[in-house]
Amino acid sequence: MRDRFIKTLVEIAKRDKNVYLVTGEVGFGVLRPFWEQFPDRLINAGIAEQNLTSLAAGMALEGKIVFTYSIGNFPTMRCLEQIRNDCAYHKANVKIVSVGGGLAYGSLGVSHHATEDLAIMRALPHVTVMAPGDLTEVEYVTRAIYGHEGTCYMRIGRGHDKQLHDSIDDFKIGKAIKIKDGEKTAIFSTGAIFDEALEACRILEYHGVNPSLYTFPTVKPIDRETIEACACNCDWIVTLEEHNIIGGFGGAVSEVLAEMGGVRAKLMKIGLNDEYSSVVGNHKYLREAYGLSAEKIAQRIEGVLGLEVVKMKEFKR
Numbered sequence: 251m252r253d254r255f256i257k258t259l260v261e262i263a264k265r266d267k268n269v270y271l272v273t274g275e276v277g278f279g280v281l282r283p284f285w286e287q288f289p290d291r292l293i294n295a296g297i298a299e300q301n302l303t304s305l306a307a308g309m310a311l312e313g314k315i316v317f318t319y320s321i322g323n324f325p326t327m328r329c330l331e332q333i334r335n336d337c338a339y340h341k342a343n344v345k346i347v348s349v350g351g352g353l354a355y356g357s358l359g360v361s362h363h364a365t366e367d368l369a370i371m372r373a374l375p376h377v378t379v380m381a382p383g384d385l386t387e388v389e390y391v392t393r394a395i396y397g398h399e400g401t402c403y404m405r406i407g408r409g410h411d412k413q414l415h416d417s418i419d420d421f422k423i424g425k426a427i428k429i430k431d432g433e434k435t436a437i438f439s440t441g442a443i444f445d446e447a448l449e450a451c452r453i454l455e456y457h458g459v460n461p462s463l464y465t466f467p468t469v470k471p472i473d474r475e476t477i478e479a480c481a482c483n484c485d486w487i488v489t490l491e492e493h494n495i496i497g498g499f500g501g502a503v504s505e506v507l508a509e510m511g512g513v514r515a516k517l518m519k520i521g522l523n524d525e526y527s528s529v530v531g532n533h534k535y536l537r538e539a540y541g542l543s544a545e546k547i548a549q550r551i552e553g554v555l556g557l558e559v560v561k562m563k564e565f566k567r
Contacts, residue, residue, distance in 0.1 A: 251406040251442065252280045252349050254385045258392040259317060263288055268313060269396070272306050274299050274320035277349065281319070299329040303344070307336035310343040315396060317345045322355055322364040324348075326371060326403070337401045338374045344402075345395045346371075351381065351405035351441055352492030353527060353536040360526045364405065368440075369497030371403040372470040378402040378423060379470040381491075381499070383444030384414040387467045390421040398423060407442035408533070414444060426473040432462030435551065436480040436515070439490040440466040440499040446537065447490050449544030454551060461488075461551070472502045481507055481514040488518045488551055492542060495521040518554055520547055 260283050263269040271284055272293045278285075285292040295302035299320060306316040318325050325346050326333070337344045348364055355362035372379045378398060382391045388406055395402035418427060426438070430451070439447035444465050451463050462484070464476060480487055487507070489500035500519030507517055522540055529539045537543050541550065 251382070251385060251388045251411045252277070252409060254388045255347065255392055255404075255406055256280055256284055258389045259396075260284055260287060262393065262396050263291065266315065266396075267291075268315050270306075270309060270314050270316045272302055272309075272316060272318045274302050274318075274324060276321050277319060299324050300332050303329040303332035303346075304336050306344045307332070307340065307342045310337070311340060315343045315345070317347055319347045319349065322348060322350045322362045323367060326364065326367045330370065333371075333377075333401070334374055338376045341376050341400045343399065346401070346403045348403070348405045350408035352443065353540070353542075354408035354442070354533050356532045356536050357530050359530070360528070363527055365492070365494050365522055365526070366497075367403075367405060368469050368491070368493050368499060369501065372502065373497070374401075376400055377470070378468070380404045380423070380467055381441035381469055382406060382467045383439060383441060383465040384412055386413055386415040386418060387427075387465070390418050391467055394421065394423050405441060411442055412445050414448060424468050424471040424473060426464045426466045426468075426476040428476075429463040429465060432460045434484055435459065435461040435486045435488065435555065436484045437461050437463045437488045437490060437551075438466055438477075438480075438499075438503060439463070440469055441492055443490055443492045443537075443542060446542060446544045446547060450547040450551070453544060453548035457548075457552065459552065459555065466499065469499050469502055472506060474506050477503055477506045478510060481510060484515040486518060486551075486554060487515045488520060490542075490547060491519075491521045492537070493521050494524055495519040496524050516554075518550070520550060
């Protein structure tokens, strides 16, 4: 996702000389295509994210479109006050990019994990919150937030991410993307854990369950129309996020459901269960440890549906 983001940003910057990129002493290998072509439009603000954000806000208020870029939680929680007061309050054209959302920086520990960022960013007025699910979504989201007036947040994966769409028809901020139709159960996924959602659907289909699947590249504004339609036609909605289940994507969906009247789907939120990761391991290992692997996701869904849990090794046979 990092490489696709930079490739897309380079294409945008070729056409718009007002596009700038500000980094916090990270990503120089990834950012190289940008600084080689636009050396005067890449600024390294150092490990000083508060200054980085205020600098970006000032540039934006002078007519620039500024993308900030750093690891995990650093461009969000470390400089939250500056995002709130300097960017969001003024509706400044600052696009905050967090690389390695969720548990992607695995063995570096909780200081590098971004597992509360979606909740924090969506709580700020005037901030649009995006979490693309694959390489194609990264490209569409990057172009969309460039053209969107005001402060935006985009959370992307660290690397080894997959391309799961070839293209997206009629992409819009605030709209979910239907991946497949199904019956009785709808799975909503946001962010780079989309690959696990797809694999979980394959497992469920093998076991006789046919869920519909949607990816939500936009967390705020949330797609109320899709949520309400699924809630009226399904028994269960399952939200999937590599994030704390408190206040994030699942929280946004639950707010919509709580405001609906009449009979509606039940909700199950899958994510981190209001805890920090204290386990050391790579990204794949941590997903497994915290119940975010495809097999664990499928087992939890089968559990609420009252089905017998079948091991992954049987599926592979």
